[in-house]
Amino acid sequence: MVGGPLGISFANQIIKNRTLYRWVKPIAVWYADLCGYRKLGLRYDDLICEENPIVEKALTRLSAKEAYDRAWRFRVGMHQSVLHQDLPKAQWLKPEDDIRYLTPLIKEVEAEEAERAELDRLEVTRKK
């Protein structure tokens, strides 16, 4: 995938520009809600493709509680998918609970890989 497991994002540039941020934010909120994963009780980070060495490593670094909760959300989501039904509205994931629990770990693993690649390609020169 282009841009690593997290894909390409312009979020940082948009957040830096206050005017642009004020325009884009409502659209982003509307779009995230439209995706429908919250109606199955899932979080945005649950949708990241995990068949990838970086994400696999990040997943091993989840705390025991986070790993359990993730598996639980998957089971609930799977069950609702089989039933072709959304969860009752009261059980939808609230936007404030849509926490990016996996993204920081993926970025950490990516940084480690980048550091390793940098050190592997290091050119050592002798001091004059």
Place this chain on the structure above:
Amino acid sequence: MLVQRRALAALRAHSSRAYATASPSISVFAQDAGQPTSSITVLVKAGTRFEPEGHSGIAHVLKNFSFKSSKERSALRTIREAELYGGMLSATLTREYLALTADFLRGDEGFFLPLLASSVVSPKLINHELVELVWPTVAIDSQTAVTSGEYTALELAHAVAFRSGLGHSLLNAPHAHVPSIDSVKAYASKVFNQSNVAVIGSGLSQSKLESLTGQYFSGLPSGSSLSSPAAKYFGGSTVSPSVHPTLFIGYGFAGAPSPGLATLAAHLATKPHLPWSDGLSPLSTLPSSIHAESILLPYSDATLFGVLISAKDSAGLKQGGEAVAKALKEVAAGGIKAELVGRAKARAKFAAAVIEEGKAGVIAKGAAQFEGKTWNNLVDDVEKLDAKAFGKFTADLLKTKPTVVALGDINTLPHPDELGL
């Protein structure tokens, strides 16, 4: 000397920044013999004897956490950069100290001291490093160690001789669970403080080491030095099943290192100093299937002395044990020739002098300064010991309770009374 790309150059520029805070109150000791390599050891009073109750093995975990990620550099960068400089990083754990050592070419202290400092001042102690990097090595260390009869016998001997404190096991228990990262952090925050750390260097000047220490260790929090109850010798005997028949017969001695024990260990030492010679030790006449070697383990306030015997079966252990008991009684009765006493003294003096000469001697002197004691030269003490005093010392030692540990076939193992002790 080496210079890396811009990224590394920037890092070095950052790491050579001067700190404005006052020089920390860390014990610094340096000795320069003009050798082509230098070595810096950060000595931390974090050995197993200081382990808090219910956290046995935590010192071993903290030792394997050395040189992992710190605020300044990641674990990988630490290793790669040290390799670029041709340096060697090592961590050693004893019952009293955790020693982080860097050996490097003369003149590279400006890189290696900050590296050592970052491991003590700002370690990150991350949970995933514990699980991915540290714990597997801890588990391998302990699982390999317990397959050695020698290690197991000495561990049991310490436990029997000193019970708590020095009796704590050196390594994590082989089937223990991973400790929580919080308990590692708690132990680290207790031991990494200014009163509990000493910086010892060989191959660089005292003033250089002091200025670098003042610069890079200023971030270390002040605190109190760790203390444990003074070592007390108990003695006793134990047997344990093992596939490696091993017997330890020894005596402990609370107090400063004793010239008598050093001479006794040298008298019984079988490892010849000359090729093609069996040596004159009373244990050299044992058959070649029975291997006996004397052990002398000095600590700051106690010493464990003994003979470690390994053989093919319990009968061999019994034969070796009887020989040791006989040799000790012979010395106690003053029945050995004056030239044999002279030989033992010469060997003990040589062993002490060799230790004093090398890096171990510099560390021992630095540790003595750290503990607020004066460095005691064992060579002079052994010189003063005469044959009569040596016999009297051994006779007094034999009156105390011996420490006997036997490993092997539990049904046939020799017990102290069967060995004539």
